[in-house]
Amino acid sequence: MATRVKDKKAAAEHWRVGLSDDQLKDILYKLKLCRYFDERMEALYRQGRLPGAIYSGRGQEGTHVGVVYPLHDDDSLFPTHRDLSAQLTKGLELRRVMAQFWGRIDGYTRGRDGNSHIGDWQGNRTWTVMSHLPIAYPVACGAALAYKRRGEPRVAMAICGDGATSNGRWHEALNVSAIFELPVVWVVNNNQYAYSAPNPLEFPVPTIAERAQAYRMPGVRVDGANVLDVYQAAGEAVDRARDGGGPTLIESVSLRWRGHAGHDPAKYVPKELLDDYMQNKDPVKRFEELLRSNGVVDDTTVKELDERIQREFEDGYEFAQNSPFPEPGDVTKGLWVEDGYWTSEPGRDGGTPT
Amino acid sequence: MATRTLEAGAAGHGAEPRGKRDDDGQATYLVAVAEGLWEEMERDERVFLLGEDIGVYGGAFKVTEGFIERFGPERVMDTPIVEETIVGMALGAAMEGFRPVAEFQYADFMSSGFDEITTALARYHYRSGVPAPVVLRAPSGGGVRASSFHSFNPEPWFAHSPGLKVMCPAFPTDAKGLIKSAIRDDNPCVFLEHKWIYRRVKEKVPEDPDFLIPIGKADMKRQGRDVTIVSYGMMVHHALDAAETLAQEGIDVEVIDLRSIVPLDTEAILASVAKTSRAVVLYESHRFLGVGAEVASVIAQEAFESLDAPVVRLAPPNVPVPFSPALEDAYLPQVTDIEDAVRKLSAW
Numbered sequence: 001m002a003t004r005v006k007d008k009k010a011a012a013e014h015w016r017v018g019l020s021d022d023q024l025k026d027i028l029y030k031l032k033l034c035r036y037f038d039e040r041m042e043a044l045y046r047q048g049r050l051p052g053a054i055y056s057g058r059g060q061e062g063t064h065v066g067v068v069y070p071l072h073d074d075d076s077l078f079p080t081h082r083d084l085s086a087q088l089t090k091g092l093e094l095r096r097v098m099a100q101f102w103g104r105i106d107g108y109t110r111g112r113d114g115n116s117h118i119g120d121w122q123g124n125r126t127w128t129v130m131s132h133l134p135i136a137y138p139v140a141c142g143a144a145l146a147y148k149r150r151g152e153p154r155v156a157m158a159i160c161g162d163g164a165t166s167n168g169r170w171h172e173a174l175n176v177s178a179i180f181e182l183p184v185v186w187v188v189n190n191n192q193y194a195y196s197a198p199n200p201l202e203f204p205v206p207t208i209a210e211r212a213q214a215y216r217m218p219g220v221r222v223d224g225a226n227v228l229d230v231y232q233a234a235g236e237a238v239d240r241a242r243d244g245g246g247p248t249l250i251e252s253v254s255l256r257w258r259g260h261a262g263h264d265p266a267k268y269v270p271k272e273l274l275d276d277y278m279q280n281k282d283p284v285k286r287f288e289e290l291l292r293s294n295g296v297v298d299d300t301t302v303k304e305l306d307e308r309i310q311r312e313f314e315d316g317y318e319f320a321q322n323s324p325f326p327e328p329g330d331v332t333k334g335l336w337v338e339d340g341y342w343t344s345e346p347g348r349d350g351g352t353p354t
Numbered sequence: 355m356a357t358r359t360l361e362a363g364a365a366g367h368g369a370e371p372r373g374k375r376d377d378d379g380q381a382t383y384l385v386a387v388a389e390g391l392w393e394e395m396e397r398d399e400r401v402f403l404l405g406e407d408i409g410v411y412g413g414a415f416k417v418t419e420g421f422i423e424r425f426g427p428e429r430v431m432d433t434p435i436v437e438e439t440i441v442g443m444a445l446g447a448a449m450e451g452f453r454p455v456a457e458f459q460y461a462d463f464m465s466s467g468f469d470e471i472t473t474a475l476a477r478y479h480y481r482s483g484v485p486a487p488v489v490l491r492a493p494s495g496g497g498v499r500a501s502s503f504h505s506f507n508p509e510p511w512f513a514h515s516p517g518l519k520v521m522c523p524a525f526p527t528d529a530k531g532l533i534k535s536a537i538r539d540d541n542p543c544v545f546l547e548h549k550w551i552y553r554r555v556k557e558k559v560p561e562d563p564d565f566l567i568p569i570g571k572a573d574m575k576r577q578g579r580d581v582t583i584v585s586y587g588m589m590v591h592h593a594l595d596a597a598e599t600l601a602q603e604g605i606d607v608e609v610i611d612l613r614s615i616v617p618l619d620t621e622a623i624l625a626s627v628a629k630t631s632r633a634v635v636l637y638e639s640h641r642f643l644g645v646g647a648e649v650a651s652v653i654a655q656e657a658f659e660s661l662d663a664p665v666v667r668l669a670p671p672n673v674p675v676p677f678s679p680a681l682e683d684a685y686l687p688q689v690t691d692i693e694d695a696v697r698k699l700s701a702w
Contacts, residue, residue, distance in 0.1 A: 076450075113481045121449060121484045128482035132473050138439040139474060142446020142454075149428060149452070156446070169470075172439040179434065335480050335517055337540035342483030 015294065017232050024296050027065060027227060029305050031284045034061045034085035036309050037094065041101065045262045051103060052115045055081045059257035062283025063189045064159075065089045066222075066230025067250065070238045071157060076143045078127040078136035078158035081116035082256075083189065086159055091124040094312055095319035104323035110346055111326035112334065133164035137173035137186070144182035144241075155241045157185040157234075163194025165211070166202050174249065178215040183241035185234065186249045189224070191256035196268045212249035224254030225281035228290075254283070325350035356525060356557040358591070370553075372416040381559040384552040386526035387491075388417050390533035391455065393563045395425055398453060401537055404431040404440055405457030414459040415493055415552060437467030444488045445475050445542075453487045453537060461494035461546055462506040475542045476517035485540045491533070494522070495588050495638055496686055497550040501677035507587075507639040512544045513615045513648075519543045519569055520615040524551060524590035526559045528613050531567025539569060550588045570617035574626070578608035581696050582626040584649050585636040586612040589687065593636055596692035605700050615645055620652050627653050631662040632699045636687060641669035663702035668695050 038058045045054040064085035079086045100107025119128030140158035147154040177184050212219025222233045237248035255277040259266035291297045327350045333341035375381045395401050409432040412419030422430040444454035496505035512518045523529040536543035583593040590611045597607035635646035650665045668687045
């Protein structure tokens with residue numbers, strides 16, 4: 001089985017990779033939504049108006065939107081705390097995501113988790129994120145195993161960062177997925193830093209993608225700045241998995257523009273590197289320019305998109321602020337399935353801050 | 355009435371064939387667990403097994419001997435040595451509608467899957483509302499000269515991870531009824547079998563495929579009026595032995611077998627102590643912060659007015675399980691230790 005390690009470039013004549021104008025505009029909308037959400041939430045965090053922590057995925061939207069776009073509704077997604085953009089692309093509602101950030105009852109975890117530990121298995125088939133990495137990689141094997149056993153044409157996709165590839169579970173899961181030929185797509189969002197550790201301190205090989213060879217699966221390295229390159233690579237991997245061809249490893253390279261979390265100024269990232277990525281490899285700006293130059297969008301449509309996103313954010317913010325806290329008396333509910341908490345409407349008398 | 359035989363050496367470590375019921379319906383604990391698994395696999399096709407060497411080899415202790423021939427390699431799935439992935443994979447399959455039963459070769463090796471058990475599996479439902487009907491089976495406990503890495507009692511770790519039900523049956527009937535209940539339960543369950551009991555204890559075990567033992571219910575294994583011994587697992591058998599000797603001295607011991615650690619049947623414990631006014635808490639996990647520490651605390655707080663004497667804890671010291679028979683016997687509470695503790699308590 002061939003292992004490909006290369007930087008793919010969208011060929012000029014096939015730049016739209018089979019996507020319609022509406023789909024291209026939808027991708028631009030998602031990229032911009034994720035960027036806007038990330039910027040606004042960080043501002044609220046710095047203003048002291050947001051409880052908990054914040055994990056920015058800025059600069060990596062090309063990876064997040066690109067890998068998830070080929071998934072079907074009933075395919076499952078196992079992301080990390082930095083992959084909220086991937087979850088929004090999969091279909092999570094902004095207003096419920098925001099309610100979760102403020103610890104309210106309408107959040108996806110009913111206030112039982114916060115920050116970016118979001119997920120919506122019943123609705124959008126996304127894993128409720130955990131901090132331990134890559135804790136969901138083995139779980140994705142299990143979902144994929146279920147699809148294979150039942151002969152369902154479904155795929156599990158798991159995302160982690162470059163940092164998590166050093167962990168034993170990453171290797172366990174890749175190994176097991178290859179042995180049992182599971183319909184799974186492994187995505188590594190290589191943003192070049194594991195908290196403060198740069199790639200050379202994380203792995204001795206030149207690329208993460210080439211590690212696929214050790215597990216006898218295709219490995220692809222793509223430029224996360226080009227959302228359509230990511231989309232195309234992910235689409236091939238998803239199709240292969242769906243058709244019984246087993247797992248694929250995708251390494252999508254970008255740079256983490258912000259710190260590990262909101263508290264981290266990330267001074268360990270060289271300024272020239274950051275400037276280069278922000279100025280020349282911004283996946284959102286680059287895609288908008290691509291669509292403008294090909295006449296898919298213009299000033300008017302972009303303005304409409306931006307205004308729509310602002311409206312949705314304001315609506316989500318209002319919704320979150322008006323959503324009540326969970327009732328303190330419910331703290332022990334929902335541990336066991338038989339207590340029925342999760343299959344009934346929760347109490348809404350927890351109040352809101354005055 | 356259960357009977358006991360001693361098998362040492364290779365058989366104690368599971369190398370011999372599992373065997374089957376006697377003609378008169380007597381089954382070992384090993385056979386009882388296997389029957390429970392088999393019946394649930396026959397009953398519900400969503401149930402499947404995964405683990406190391408459980409297929410052709412039949413499992414480290416031969417619990418799943420013959421299963422692959424009946425159910426095939428997809429439902430009796432041999433995995434590489436990947437404890438984290440065994441647990442994670444069970445969770446993922448459960449989230450998609452299966453009811454996986456994962457086997458650990460020894461409960462000691464559950465530490466190799468610890469994060470997936472305590473972080474992912476245990477907490478998932480509380481955080482997401484998604485049921486995770488997974489059973490983790492593992493042979494636990496000492497007394498078979500298996501040393502530090504094959505004798506551990508990890509039940510306090512998992513009892514302290516909210517979201518897991520934890521069972522430690524002591525008798526074949528309870529083992530069969532509880533493994534079946536665990537498989538039918540919608541929550542993740544840790545089912546700790548005791549390897550000392552596997553081939554030693556035999557009794558007539560119900561054959562009704564819908565025979566179940568409820569999770570979270572203790573059982574009175576011996577009725578008495580003078581002293582209560584609260585215990586579980588191998589120590590229940592030691593307690594029953596001690597009770598026989600003590601009866602000849604005129605001390606009437608009641609033995610409460612917890613069977614489940616989570617949920618803990620505090621009602622049964624308190625009812626017995628209310629009757630006897632004296633309690634020994636006997637357990638095989640480390641005395642320091644072990645299962646019995648919680649039991650003793652419940653008795654002290656809830657039954658203070660019934661007590662005629664302090665609650666006594668009898669459990670191993672806070673050291674790893676040692677190998678040398680001299681040391682392991684010093685480590686584990688012995689029948690004579692139990693007798694002494696009860697005599698002292700009776701003298702109060």
